Amino acid sequence: MELSIVIPAYNEEKRLPRTLERIFSYLGAHYRGAYEVVVVDDGSQDRTSEVVGQLAASNPQLRLITFERNRGRGVVVRDGIFAARGEFVLEADADGSVAEEAIVRFLDYFREHRDVDMLTGSRTVPGALIVTPQPWLRVALGWAFLLLARIMFGWPLYDRINGFKMFPHHVARDIFSHTYESSFFGEAEVVYVAECRGWRVKELPVSWSDNRDSRIRPLREAWRSFWGMFRVLWRDWHGVYTSNQTR
Numbered sequence: 015m016e017l018s019i020v021i022p023a024y025n026e027e028k029r030l031p032r033t034l035e036r037i038f039s040y041l042g043a044h045y046r047g048a049y050e051v052v053v054v055d056d057g058s059q060d061r062t063s064e065v066v067g068q069l070a071a072s073n074p075q076l077r078l079i080t081f082e083r084n085r086g087r088g089v090v091v092r093d094g095i096f097a098a099r100g101e102f103v104l105e106a107d108a109d110g111s112v113a114e115e116a117i118v119r120f121l122d123y124f125r126e127h128r129d130v131d132m133l134t135g136s137r138t139v140p141g142a143l144i145v146t147p148q149p150w151l152r153v154a155l156g157w158a159f160l161l162l163a164r165i166m167f168g169w170p171l172y173d174r175i176n177g178f179k180m181f182p183h184h185v186a187r188d189i190f191s192h193t194y195e196s197s198f199f200g201e202a203e204v205v206y207v208a209e210c211r212g213w214r215v216k217e218l219p220v221s222w223s224d225n226r227d228s229r230i231r232p233l234r235e236a237w238r239s240f241w242g243m244f245r246v247l248w249r250d251w252h253g254v255y256t257s258n259q260t261r
Contacts, residue, residue, distance in 0.1 A: 017049040017121065018100030018183075022090045026108040027061040029225065031069060033110035038073055040114035045121075052077045053108075054094040057084035086196025087177075088203070095190045103186045105179045112178040113145075113221035120180045123218060131185045131213035134205060135178035141219035149224075162243065167206070172217055174202040185213055191260035194249065199242035206246060210255035 019037065023030050030053070037051060055063045055078065063080050070076040079097060081090065091105055102121060106112065112135050120133050136142055160174075175198065181189065188211060195203045208215050249255055 015050060015100045016047040017045075017102050017104065017117075018098035019049065019051045019104045019106055019117070020091060020094035020098055021051065021053050021106050021108050022056055022087050022094065023053055023058065023062050023066075023108045024056040024084060024087075025058045025060045025062060027058075027065050029110070030062060030108045031065050033106075033108055034066075034069055034073075034076065036110055036114055037106075037117070038075075041117065044115075044118050047121075050075045050077055050099060052079065052094050052098055054090040054097075055080040056087070056090040057081050086200075087198060088193060088196040088200030091200070092190040092193060095186045098183065098186075101183055103181050103183050105177060107177045109225040111222055111225055112176075113223075116178065116218070116220045120218060123216075124180070124182070127216075129214060130216045131182065132189070132205075132208050132215045133180045133218055134173070134215060135176045135220035135222075136173040136217040137176060137220065137222045138173045139217050139219050143219070143221040144223075145221060146223040162240070167243075167247075174205045175199075176220070176222075177201055178220060179204065189213065192255050192257075194254075195242050195245070197238045197242060199239040199246075202239075203242070203246055206250075207255050210250065 021030070021033070034051065034053075041049060053066050053076070055066070063078060066076065066078045070078060079094065095103055095105070102124060104117060104120070116135060123133060124130065137144060179201075185208075189204060189207050192207050192211065193200060193203050205215060
C-alpha cells in the first residue's frame with residue numbers, strides 16, 4: 015500500500031463525512047494506487063464513530079480507531095501514524111481545510127525529489143491560495159505566534175502550524191516517537207523534532223479555506239501554545255529530541 019491518510023477527529027459528525035467524501039471522490043478520479051484513510055476518534059461525544067462506520071460500509075479503504083476519552087490532537091495523530099500501513103503517511107484535518115489536489119501533488123513531489131524527508135502544506139509560500147480567510151483575531155494571533163517563535167527558536171516566518179503534512183512511513187514513526195505536545199501546538203513541535211533529528215523539511219503551497227464552524231478558541235489555544243514553546247525549549251535543552259530513546 016502506498017498511502018495512508020490519518021485524520022484526527024473530535025465531535026466531527028457534521029464536517030468529517032463531507033471531507034471523506036471529497037477525498038474518496040478526488041482520489042477515485044486522480045489516483046490509481048492503493049490507499050487507506052485512518053480516522054482516529056478522540057473520544058467524541060457525538061455520532062462521529064457511527065457516521066464513519068456507515069461510510070466504511072461502502073468504502074473499504076476507510077478504517078476507524080476509537081478512544082473512550084479525549085486525549086488531544088497530538089496524541090491521537092501519533093497513534094494513527096503508528097497504526098498506518100502505507101509507504102507514505104499524510105496527516106490531514108477533519109474539516110478538509112486543504113484542497114484534496116495537494117494529496118497527489120505531494121506524493122508526486124516525493125517521487126521526483128529523493129532529497130526531501132517531510133512535506134508540510136503552507137499558506138504563506140508563493141503559490142499558496144487562501145480561498146476563505148480567517149477572522150482577524152486568529153490571523154493576528156498566528157503572526158504573534160510566529161514572531162515569538164522566531165525570537166525563541168530562530169524559526170523563519172513560515173507556516174509551521176498547518177495540519178497537512180506528509181512523510182515516508184519510517185520518517186513519520188521516528189518523528190512521532192519523539193513528540194509530546196497534545197494540543198494544536200503539537201503541529202509546530204512535529205516540524206521542530208524533524209529538524210532536530212536531521213530530516214529535511216520542505217514547504218509546498220496549498221489551497222486553504224478557513225472553516226467558519228471551527229470550535230477552536232483562539233485565545234485559549236494561544237495561551238496553550240505559549241506554554242508549549244517553553245516545554246519544547248526545555249526538552250530541546252535536555253536533548254530529548256535528539257536522543258535515540260523513544261517515548
